Amino acid sequence: MRLPRKYQGGKAVRNTRFRWLALTLAVGLALAAMSCKGSSKSTATPQATGTQPAAATGTQPAAFTGTVKVGISTTLSGAIAQLGKNGLQGVTLAVDDLNAKGGLLGKKIEVVSADDQAKPDVGSTNVRNMILNDKVVAVFGPVSSAVAAAEEGIAAQNKIPIFFHTSNDTVLMTKQFTKYGFQVVPNTTMEPRAIAAYACQQPYTKWATIGPDYSYGHDTVDTFIKDLKACKPGVEVVNAQWPKLGSSDFTPYISAIQSAKPDALFLAIYGGDLVTFSKQAAGYNLAKQMKMFGAYSISALQPLGADAPAGGVTWFRAPIYLPDGTPGVDNAKIKTFIDQYHAKFGQWPGIFSILAYSAVQTWADGVKKANSFDGDKIAAALPGVTVSTVRGDIKIRACDHQAEIPEYVGTLSDQVNSTYGFRTPTNVFIGQPDKIMLTCAESEALRGK
Amino acid sequence: MDLGNVAIQLLSGMTVAGYLFMVSAGMTLVFGAMRVINIAHGSFYMYAAFIVAAIVGKGTGASGMFWVALLVAPLIVAAMGTATEVTIMRRIYTKEHLTQLLATFALFYIFADVALQIWGGAFRSVQAAPVLTGQVNVLGRSFPKYNFFVMGVAVVVGVAMWLLLQRTKLGWRIRAAVEDPELLAATGTNVRLLFTTVFTIGALLAGVAGAVVAPLVSVAPGLDAGILVEAFIVAVIGGLGSIAGAAIGAIILGLFQAIGILWVPTWASAFTYIAMILVLAVRPWGLLGTPER
Numbered sequence: 001m002r003l004p005r006k007y008q009g010g011k012a013v014r015n016t017r018f019r020w021l022a023l024t025l026a027v028g029l030a031l032a033a034m035s036c037k038g039s040s041k042s043t044a045t046p047q048a049t050g051t052q053p054a055a056a057t058g059t060q061p062a063a064f065t066g067t068v069k070v071g072i073s074t075t076l077s078g079a080i081a082q083l084g085k086n087g088l089q090g091v092t093l094a095v096d097d098l099n100a101k102g103g104l105l106g107k108k109i110e111v112v113s114a115d116d117q118a119k120p121d122v123g124s125t126n127v128r129n130m131i132l133n134d135k136v137v138a139v140f141g142p143v144s145s146a147v148a149a150a151e152e153g154i155a156a157q158n159k160i161p162i163f164f165h166t167s168n169d170t171v172l173m174t175k176q177f178t179k180y181g182f183q184v185v186p187n188t189t190m191e192p193r194a195i196a197a198y199a200c201q202q203p204y205t206k207w208a209t210i211g212p213d214y215s216y217g218h219d220t221v222d223t224f225i226k227d228l229k230a231c232k233p234g235v236e237v238v239n240a241q242w243p244k245l246g247s248s249d250f251t252p253y254i255s256a257i258q259s260a261k262p263d264a265l266f267l268a269i270y271g272g273d274l275v276t277f278s279k280q281a282a283g284y285n286l287a288k289q290m291k292m293f294g295a296y297s298i299s300a301l302q303p304l305g306a307d308a309p310a311g312g313v314t315w316f317r318a319p320i321y322l323p324d325g326t327p328g329v330d331n332a333k334i335k336t337f338i339d340q341y342h343a344k345f346g347q348w349p350g351i352f353s354i355l356a357y358s359a360v361q362t363w364a365d366g367v368k369k370a371n372s373f374d375g376d377k378i379a380a381a382l383p384g385v386t387v388s389t390v391r392g393d394i395k396i397r398a399c400d401h402q403a404e405i406p407e408y409v410g411t412l413s414d415q416v417n418s419t420y421g422f423r424t425p426t427n428v429f430i431g432q433p434d435k436i437m438l439t440c441a442e443s444e445a446l447r448g449k
Numbered sequence: 450m451d452l453g454n455v456a457i458q459l460l461s462g463m464t465v466a467g468y469l470f471m472v473s474a475g476m477t478l479v480f481g482a483m484r485v486i487n488i489a490h491g492s493f494y495m496y497a498a499f500i501v502a503a504i505v506g507k508g509t510g511a512s513g514m515f516w517v518a519l520l521v522a523p524l525i526v527a528a529m530g531t532a533t534e535v536t537i538m539r540r541i542y543t544k545e546h547l548t549q550l551l552a553t554f555a556l557f558y559i560f561a562d563v564a565l566q567i568w569g570g571a572f573r574s575v576q577a578a579p580v581l582t583g584q585v586n587v588l589g590r591s592f593p594k595y596n597f598f599v600m601g602v603a604v605v606v607g608v609a610m611w612l613l614l615q616r617t618k619l620g621w622r623i624r625a626a627v628e629d630p631e632l633l634a635a636t637g638t639n640v641r642l643l644f645t646t647v648f649t650i651g652a653l654l655a656g657v658a659g660a661v662v663a664p665l666v667s668v669a670p671g672l673d674a675g676i677l678v679e680a681f682i683v684a685v686i687g688g689l690g691s692i693a694g695a696a697i698g699a700i701i702l703g704l705f706q707a708i709g710i711l712w713v714p715t716w717a718s719a720f721t722y723i724a725m726i727l728v729l730a731v732r733p734w735g736l737l738g739t740p741e742r
Binding site for chain 1: 451454457458460461462464465468565569570571572573574576582584590591592593594595596662664665666667669670671672674675676703706707710711714715717718
């Protein structure tokens with residue numbers, strides 16, 4: 001029998017109070033470090049960052065005269081890995097479809113991918129390696145806008161076009177603008193404007209808000225309320241809650257919001273927190289008591305199923321799972337994409353999947369128009385033209401390379417869609433590009449041109 | 450002041466207290482007997498939630514699998530606890546606190562990555578058994594049935610722990626280990642086996658909490674770190690090593706937070722820490738703890 005050394009002798013511990021405080025402090029620091037890690041939403045440690053070719057596509061048409069590679073460095077580990085995976089799968093499927101139709105300019109396209117761990121320095125290194133070692137001719141962007149900004153510079157230095165399909169900070173096409181960068185997602189100016197435009201049409205004046213207690217949460221809530229007050233006098237915030245990011249229990253927040261009896265609730269919480277909040281809110285029947293406005297992505301709607309708020313307002317960056325007859329949306333084409341994606345990956349595509357798919361289509365159109373894979377030629381050919389994508393025809397604006405695309409705002413269906421197993425948007429309001437985009441003059445002013 | 454609002458708010462706070470107690474009870478028990486702060490305790494909690502999600506799957510909850518999962522998940526996690534104790538923990542009892550901290554910290558990351566490999570990063574959702582879903586009317590306001598279930602399980606766990614510690618031989622030995630391990634060893638008790646048992650019970654408690662909380666949260670990576678900070682604060686407020694202290698600490702934290710959220714939402718995030726500072730300023734060893742021997 002061996003006992004802990006501490007218990008063996010009569011070594012009295014002096015200064016117990018200090019020992020205690022030191023221990024508590026040490027654990028506290030460790031936990032703080034951990035929770036910081038948690039709050040950057042990347043609890044996992046690095047995974048292999050090596051590049052890997054996309055799965056070979058069975059039969060190979062004899063027509064190929066060689067291969068060209070495209071790269072995607074995105075977040076494939078940690079808490080936001082799902083978003084990166086959606087994008088990677090979208091790119092992979094698009095490239096497979098191109099190859100099935102004979103590739104581009106007679107060449108077979110190959111995908112190399114790498115994990116950026118949501119870190120700008122890792123993303124830059126990945127992109128540099130892809131360009132220098134793998135000789136990729138185009139790069140598809142990451143999840144995080146901070147990583148995207150770092151990658152944009154590397155791509156420009158090497159004269160390689162880069163297409164952003166997930167990261168959407170306005171800064172990417174303004175302050176960080178390079179002629180090699182292209183954006184196919186409604187940016188962080190367009191989305192809030194569309195949501196505010198929708199909310200202004202609604203009768204709700206008493207609002208409650210809940211956002212994670214850090215800069216993003218406060219910025220998002222403040223911007224929304226400011227925009228709303230500008231177009232709808234009489235709007236007041238009756239309750240504002242700031243839980244910390246990654247809260248596991250929103251119960252007390254939900255009951256406090258309920259007590260304030262607002263007409264509507266604006267949710268700036270997202271991802272796993274939004275899923276947790278909505279599950280717990282369903283227990284309180286919150287959706288029946290107030291209009292819930294939240295960023296319900298497919299990755300949140302899917303696990304929530306019937307627990308997603310029926311009639312809740314959400315916004316989509318791409319026209320997917322929208323009702324038939326939505327203006328400008330070719331549902332037959334999109335349905336084909338959805339089914340193909342599901343057949344290949346065994347899961348329903350997310351919004352970022354279709355955005356990534358359309359980014360590859362945008363690049364492919366650029367290659368065809370330039371009749372070359374050369375970065376400079378594509379950068380000259382794409383601006384100002386209209387490309388054909390699964391999302392419809394999209395014009396790439398010449399002044400800042402931002403795609404002229406709408407943002408879709410809708411209410412979640414009363415019934416869970418029996419095919420997909422989640423609620424889909426109905427009564428769609430379209431934030432038209434000319435109403436929500438920065439003007440070219442504004443965009444260029446931000447660039448400092 | 451609307452009485453219904455306050456009642457619902459207090460009940461919401463008690464729900465939080467319920468599962469915080471279950472997590473921190475295991476943590477504090479392990480510390481009491483072995484003087485080790487197990488950072489990987491949150492991992493056991495997360496694994497139980499993942500296992501419940503895996504067993505229940507995407508079904509409607511009507512199949513009764515939920516009850517199976519509720520029983521099986523804590524047992525699997527307890528077995529994980531046994532394995533962890535035998536292979537790793539028992540080698541570090543004699544080491545410095547810092548070494549112990551680093552070792553369990555490392556375990557935390559290893560468990561997190563293994564979970565990511567097994568279950569991936571997607572959010573999962575668990576549907577509770579139909580009998581537990583829906584609302585109960587409390588003073589004219591509706592309150593989720595499931596939250597009562599969480600509080601109920603917490604009470605059962607609390608009572609069971611009390612009975613175990615006060616009324617069984619094993620409990621006497623555990624308490625003796627907390628008080629005076631040397632004397633206990635001298636009486637011929639197999640302290641080594643006792644420590645394995647205690648660690649297993651600790652993991653089991655984390656497992657029960659994780660299994661019970663699964664239908665209330667998005668089951669995904671990060672659950673482990675999310676719970677750990679609050680559970681640790683509860684254990685420290687109550688006094689590391691004291692189960693009753695953990696219960697009191699959880700209630701203080703849950704109610705303090707709930708009231709803060711209702712009346713001064715801007716400062717709600719700080720309330721947890723204010724509670725901890727106040728208690729530690731007066732009693733550095735926690736409410737029911739004892740100063741280190």
